[in-house]
Amino acid sequence: MKSVKFLRNRDSALALIVLGLIIAIGLRAPVFVTPESLVGVLTDTSFLFMLALAQMVVILTRGIDLSVAANLALVGMVCALVSRAHPELPIPAVIALGIALGALLGAVNGALVAYIGIPPIVMTLGTMSIYRGSTFLIAHGAWLTSKDMTPAFLAFPKLSVLGVPVLIVIAVLVSLGFWALLGYTRLGRGLYAVGGNPVAARYCGIELSSQQFFVHTLAGAVSGLCGYLWVSRYGIAYTEIAQGYELTIIAACVIGGVSIAGGVGSVPGALLGALFLGVVVNALPVIDVSPFWQTLISGAVILAAVVINARSEKRGGKLILHKARLLAGGGART
Amino acid sequence: MSLSSPASAPRYEVADRPTLGFADIVLRWETILVLLLIGVVVVNSSISPYFLDFYNLSDATFNFSEKAILALAMAFLIIIGEIDLSIAAIIAVASLAMGLAAQAGAPTSALIVIGLGVGALCGTLNGALVTVFSVPSIVVTIGTMSLFRGIAQVALGDQALTKYPASFQAIGQGYISARLPIPISFVLFLILAALFGVVLHRTTLGRRLYAIGCNPTAALFSGVSVNRIRFWLFVLMGLMAGLAAVLLTGRIGSTRPNIALGFELEVITMVVLGGVAITGGVGGIVGVTLAVFVLGLTTFGLSLVNTPGIVISILNGALLIVSIAAPNLVARVLRRKT
Numbered sequence: 001m002k003s004v005k006f007l008r009n010r011d012s013a014l015a016l017i018v019l020g021l022i023i024a025i026g027l028r029a030p031v032f033v034t035p036e037s038l039v040g041v042l043t044d045t046s047f048l049f050m051l052a053l054a055q056m057v058v059i060l061t062r063g064i065d066l067s068v069a070a071n072l073a074l075v076g077m078v079c080a081l082v083s084r085a086h087p088e089l090p091i092p093a094v095i096a097l098g099i100a101l102g103a104l105l106g107a108v109n110g111a112l113v114a115y116i117g118i119p120p121i122v123m124t125l126g127t128m129s130i131y132r133g134s135t136f137l138i139a140h141g142a143w144l145t146s147k148d149m150t151p152a153f154l155a156f157p158k159l160s161v162l163g164v165p166v167l168i169v170i171a172v173l174v175s176l177g178f179w180a181l182l183g184y185t186r187l188g189r190g191l192y193a194v195g196g197n198p199v200a201a202r203y204c205g206i207e208l209s210s211q212q213f214f215v216h217t218l219a220g221a222v223s224g225l226c227g228y229l230w231v232s233r234y235g236i237a238y239t240e241i242a243q244g245y246e247l248t249i250i251a252a253c254v255i256g257g258v259s260i261a262g263g264v265g266s267v268p269g270a271l272l273g274a275l276f277l278g279v280v281v282n283a284l285p286v287i288d289v290s291p292f293w294q295t296l297i298s299g300a301v302i303l304a305a306v307v308i309n310a311r312s313e314k315r316g317g318k319l320i321l322h323k324a325r326l327l328a329g330g331g332a333r334t
Numbered sequence: 335m336s337l338s339s340p341a342s343a344p345r346y347e348v349a350d351r352p353t354l355g356f357a358d359i360v361l362r363w364e365t366i367l368v369l370l371l372i373g374v375v376v377v378n379s380s381i382s383p384y385f386l387d388f389y390n391l392s393d394a395t396f397n398f399s400e401k402a403i404l405a406l407a408m409a410f411l412i413i414i415g416e417i418d419l420s421i422a423a424i425i426a427v428a429s430l431a432m433g434l435a436a437q438a439g440a441p442t443s444a445l446i447v448i449g450l451g452v453g454a455l456c457g458t459l460n461g462a463l464v465t466v467f468s469v470p471s472i473v474v475t476i477g478t479m480s481l482f483r484g485i486a487q488v489a490l491g492d493q494a495l496t497k498y499p500a501s502f503q504a505i506g507q508g509y510i511s512a513r514l515p516i517p518i519s520f521v522l523f524l525i526l527a528a529l530f531g532v533v534l535h536r537t538t539l540g541r542r543l544y545a546i547g548c549n550p551t552a553a554l555f556s557g558v559s560v561n562r563i564r565f566w567l568f569v570l571m572g573l574m575a576g577l578a579a580v581l582l583t584g585r586i587g588s589t590r591p592n593i594a595l596g597f598e599l600e601v602i603t604m605v606v607l608g609g610v611a612i613t614g615g616v617g618g619i620v621g622v623t624l625a626v627f628v629l630g631l632t633t634f635g636l637s638l639v640n641t642p643g644i645v646i647s648i649l650n651g652a653l654l655i656v657s658i659a660a661p662n663l664v665a666r667v668l669r670r671k672t
Contacts (some may be wrong), residue, residue, distance in 0.1 A: 116659050116666075119612045122654065125603065129650055129651030136644040137645065247480075251477075254477075290488070290491065292488050292491055292591075295483050295487055296481060296485055296487065296488050306473050307467050
């Protein structure tokens with residue numbers, strides 16, 4: 001009985017699928033399942049882990065943030081420019097600057113969504129263009145390469161803590177933070193309440209607007225952190241960094257079982273969704289499949305995940321509507 | 335018993351439409367857009383002497399007619415509370431199909447049929463997934479967006495298809511006549527705008543779209559076949575994407591895997607700026623058409639003075655936010671006063 005329950009749990013099922021995928025790739029190309037290669041996959045995916053979690057908390061409140069990738073690009077560019085102008089600045093200060101600026105950009109979204117009532121999708125669609133364009137403006141369209149960055153700036157993401165790459169360490173810390181927030185704080189529980197039923201949550205004294213402000217600011221802060229890490233890891237800052245990445249992030253959430261209708265989603269789910277995409281992206285070159293297949297595969301996976309989720313989420317309450325639909329079917333043909 | 339009383343006593347009392355006060359007219363979305371449009375024209379003609387030139391303006395419509403055609407169908411979808419993020423990817427697949435057919439020597443008429451057909455087919459897939467599995471369309475179309483774009487990327491790799499017959503390219507590049515140099519694509523947009531406007535504002539089908547957008551469950555119980563309309567609107571969206579693919583492919587004369595990249599967000603910006611509420615149930619074709627001109631002419635005017643495209647996109651983003659925020663703020667202030 002216990003094993004049946006285990007399999008019914010979405011997250012465990014997804015974990016098994018990811019595991020099966022890794023084994024299948026390993027059978028075809030054993031080099032993929034070596035520890036170094038797997039650590040490489042995790043390091044590459046660490047951005048997606050963090051950003052998927054940040055996106056998840058926004059989606060929990062029935063929102064969406066399309067501006068995270070543009071936020072990342074703008075913060076990354078600012079960090080690179082500041083570091084070039086002030087090479088003496090210690091790296092923790094640069095990281096703090098990145099997080100603060102990211103949070104500020106997120107707070108702009110949050111403030112207008114929460115207190116002026118602009119729908120999140122519209123607001124972040126607008127700031128997506130604005131932040132991306134500002135990246136171009138502040139650098140005058142220039143590319144900053146590793147020559148413009150200090151050695152310390154570039155070295156940070158290549159550090160390792162007790163043999164674990166620092167990017168993975170940061171991703172783990174961020175994940176633990178989200179896990180604690182969503183599972184063990186009043187604020188985090190409130191996010192599920194708001195997403196599940198905003199009216200009921202309001203009657204319980206949980207205000208939607210402050211929650212919206214918080215989640216957008218949080219998503220911005222995580223994007224800002226990733227902005228510095230992204231630019232320093234790849235050693236380049238330019239306008240089109242991570243362009244279109246917002247949709248990959250949302251895809252990771254959808255695969256991870258986060259419901260776009262709000263109120264449903266878990267930290268392990270979002271992480272597994274991101275890991276799934278990370279494994280696929282990293283495995284393609286190893287098994288000699290052209291990287292051009294990447295987009296097509298992730299599209300097919302999203303659709304499969306959506307259809308499977310739709311089947312498992314069907315509730316008893318819909319039966320009445322179904323019967324009514326059958327009845328209404330005859331009358332509707334005019 | 336009173337129900338069977340004389341025919342002169344109507345069963346329901348339908349109140350007359352309240353007369354429009356001055357404030358209602360001024361605060362109407364379309365009025366704001368007209369003022370915005372006038373502002374854009376005044377500013378642009380003052381910064382560049384080449385703006386108010388018939389031939390320049392006429393050619394400028396090339397750049398936004400395809401997106402404008404997409405915006406019409408997108409407005410329908412958003413009014414019923416759905417969205418389609420896969421339109422740019424549908425253009426890529428339709429363009430790919432036309433490119434392959436053109437390489438095989440297909441004539442122009444066949445290419446048009448293929449482009450429209452593939453577009454409608456992609457829309458059918460979207461519609462089927464949304465209605466059969468009752469999944470939010472934003473999720474479905476994020477998936478199909480990757481799927482369709484992926485098909486184009488796999489098929490094309492880093493290549494481009496460029497062998498198109500001249501008569502095919504003439505559709506996207508041509509004018510309706512040599513004496514009246516108005517682009518075919520722009521005229522198509524105007525015709526379609528009139529058509530979409532009549533359907534939305536003057537037919538029962540149009541009223542049903544608003545009903546679905548306001549409350550799908552209530553619409554269903556009132557005898558509107560919600561899912562059938564949803565399904566066909568996605569097919570229509572696909573068909574319009576196919577048409578845009580015909581025009582765009584002909585205009586630029588090539589098919590690349592990244593063709594029309596990012597169109598979906600520009601089109602949604604047009605629709606939302608046009609006063610269509612993203613939550614559904616509100617908006618009209620006049621507003622969308624005005625928004626098309628506001629955005630199109632802003633872009634054209636700024637590019638006349640050599641503004642980089644990315645800077646124009648900042649302004650468009652700001653325009654979108656301000657235009658939604660300003661009325662909300664005004665309403666908030668007015669509410670506080672009363």
